[in-house]
Amino acid sequence: MERFVWKSRIRFVDTDATARIHYTAVFRHFEIAEDEFFRHLGFPYNTRDSALSYPRVRVEAEYLQALLYEDVVDVAVTLDRIGRSSYTLAFQMEKAGCTAARGKITVVCMELATQRSRPLPEDLVQAMALYQQPPEPSQAGG
16 A cells, blocks of 8 residues: 655644644645645546536544644545545644544545436546555454
8 A cells, every 4th residue: 555645834824822733724734635645646636527526525533642833744645445436535644753633534426417426437446546545454353
């Protein structure tokens, strides 16, 4: 599995009154890393099929360490899951080599004309597959 990593910095606009990252700002960093990831794959959003849309249907984040104004972070992007009509991106934000935040964003491929989900384009699935995380071992006991 490959990882795409985007270097970023915590900006003043990202912070709250304590100079820590505001909880919503981590999603802005995830989204920028996502945009650069798809550009890297050759699928920037502005060149995708205009009859399709990719709305977010679930977002989550876990904050593990303080992120402060001016901190430099690396945002790693992998694919947690690739389904028939959706995919889930996994993000890991590291500061000085330690995980500071992680999250997931689930995106559905939707046909604009019908406003219904449709299968992901096969060339997009193939490009994303290199970045798919291996499945977790079964938790079943024996």
